[in-house]
Amino acid sequence: MPKVHMPSLFLAPHPPSIGGWFGCVAHGFSRGGHESRPYSCPPPLKRWATQLTMIHRISVGGARVITGLFRYAAVVGLLVVLCPGGCPFTTPDSVIPSLDESGNDTLATATEITLDSEGRIEFDATIESMKDADIFDLGVLAPGDRLYIDVRTISGDLDPLAAVFDEREYLLAFNDDRTPDASNLNPLIDIIVHGGEGHFYLGVAPFPSSGSLGDYRVLVRVTRAVGILDPEPQIVYLNWAGGQDIAIENVGVYDLDPFDAADVGPYEGHTEDLKDEIQKVIADRFEGFNLVLLSSDDDAEPSDPHTTVHFGGFDHSAFAIAEQIDTFNADQTDDAIIFTSGFYNAFSTTPSLEEMALAIGNTTAHEIGHLLGLVHTHKYSSLMDTSCGNDTLLIEQNFELAPLDSSVFPLGMQNAAELIEWAIGLAGITS
Ligand SMILES: [Ca+2]
Numbered sequence: 001m002p003k004v005h006m007p008s009l010f011l012a013p014h015p016p017s018i019g020g021w022f023g024c025v026a027h028g029f030s031r032g033g034h035e036s037r038p039y040s041c042p043p044p045l046k047r048w049a050t051q052l053t054m055i056h057r058i059s060v061g062g063a064r065v066i067t068g069l070f071r072y073a074a075v076v077g078l079l080v081v082l083c084p085g086g087c088p089f090t091t092p093d094s095v096i097p098s099l100d101e102s103g104n105d106t107l108a109t110a111t112e113i114t115l116d117s118e119g120r121i122e123f124d125a126t127i128e129s130m131k132d133a134d135i136f137d138l139g140v141l142a143p144g145d146r147l148y149i150d151v152r153t154i155s156g157d158l159d160p161l162a163a164v165f166d167e168r169e170y171l172l173a174f175n176d177d178r179t180p181d182a183s184n185l186n187p188l189i190d191i192i193v194h195g196g197e198g199h200f201y202l203g204v205a206p207f208p209s210s211g212s213l214g215d216y217r218v219l220v221r222v223t224r225a226v227g228i229l230d231p232e233p234q235i236v237y238l239n240w241a242g243g244q245d246i247a248i249e250n251v252g253v254y255d256l257d258p259f260d261a262a263d264v265g266p267y268e269g270h271t272e273d274l275k276d277e278i279q280k281v282i283a284d285r286f287e288g289f290n291l292v293l294l295s296s297d298d299d300a301e302p303s304d305p306h307t308t309v310h311f312g313g314f315d316h317s318a319f320a321i322a323e324q325i326d327t328f329n330a331d332q333t334d335d336a337i338i339f340t341s342g343f344y345n346a347f348s349t350t351p352s353l354e355e356m357a358l359a360i361g362n363t364t365a366h367e368i369g370h371l372l373g374l375v376h377t378h379k380y381s382s383l384m385d386t387s388c389g390n391d392t393l394l395i396e397q398n399f400e401l402a403p404l405d406s407s408v409f410p411l412g413m414q415n416a417a418e419l420i421e422w423a424i425g426l427a428g429i430t431s
């Protein structure tokens with residue numbers, strides 16, 4: 001999706017023009033963000049709450065998808081030794097025209113594709129309407145196989161997105177645009193297959209609401225048995241201290257004051273209590289996973305690779321922004337910001353300190369979820385939900401199995417806990 005206008009919904013006069021993160025309208029952030037539509041969601045929410053929302057950016061930097069493979073560099077490097085001619089990176093001699101089939105909009109009706117002896121295929125297909133989704137059966141893949149999928153528009157104004165599903169219809173990987181600055185709207189996926197052996201599927205759809213149509217060309221390369229690396233723990237550093245010229249890639253540069261509870265509501269003098277409660281919520285959401293939570297109040301910024309979540313500031317279009325959707329956590333150094341002043345007067349009631357801690361803690365866990373590879377889902381008890389209003393933040397939410405939000409893909413589910421486990425592992429489990 002190219003640069004996105006600021007949503008006119010922000011003109012809604014009351015309450016303050018604050019983005020509601022989980023809200024029913026996740027609007028495109030600039031720099032290749034994402035846009036979605038209003039949804040109804042249980043329980044019924046005040047109309048304004050469902051309209052004032054917006055989110056963190058969620059587009060993937062394609063460059064990240066590529067460079068993010070550094071974690072796999074060792075195993076992929078082996079291939080170069082084994083294949084001095086670069087065998088995994090050649091393309092088939094010919095392109096199959098119009099492999100697309102009408103009705104291939106579900107996994108059950110997927111178009112079968114047959115890889116050549118070197119695990120490759122290149123074919124053309126068409127997005128013929130905004131309701132078209134094309135699902136291709138990639139055949140049987142096994143954990144440790146490398147799957148490379150390059151989708152390029154070849155006619156029309158199509159802004160395609162690509163997703164990979166396993167046979168449970170669970171999402172493995174998703175990409176909209178390969179570059180975060182929207183200079184290239186074509187998706188690119190390069191992953192190591194996780195999960196069980198079985199059929200895997202490629203889905204291609206137009207970016208929701210883009211109204212874009214056209215032909216596209218797909219190159220698929222499968223390199224068998226590259227191998228899975230063990231998940232690595234992720235360090236997350238919570239920066240409450242603010243700072244000058246804090247640069248968050250793909251997002252912006254910020255000067256932030258130290259976090260003060262008075263900036264988010266009537267909690268003056270309770271800054272330490274609120275921070276403690278927020279940290280408890282975040283820790284609780286990641287309980288059992290190999291995530292190391294550090295705080296600027298207690299810890300120096302670590303020298304090991306880490307994600308920093310900054311707290312502070314205000315953005316009229318978002319509660320929070322994560323730098324990217326980082327499939328399988330290929331990048332251990334991506335950052336996020338929680339615009340804490342945006343929580344002031346953002347709810348239909350005045351939250352208690354504990355409720356405010358839930359709202360900020362849920363939001364933080366959601367953003368860390370993006371930085372571990374998660375996309376938006378549509379289930380209000382799910383942490384990655386984007387379909388409900390601001391007040392949803394005031395309840396407990398967790399990483400769970402949930403349908404993909406239609407701003408992501410028209411079908412499929414996300415098993416958030418499983419994806420996090422694949423990315424960072426379970427706490428206390430070593431191999
Ligand atoms: Ca089609």
Ligand SMILES: [Ca+2]
Nearest residue numbers: 104105133134
């Ligand atoms: Ca189709």
Ligand SMILES: [Ca+2]
Nearest residue numbers: 160176177185
């Ligand atoms: Ca795209």
Ligand SMILES: [Ca+2]
Nearest residue numbers: 326329331371
């Ligand atoms: Ca990451």
Ligand SMILES: [Zn+2]
Nearest residue numbers: 055056058366
């Ligand atoms: Zn989000």
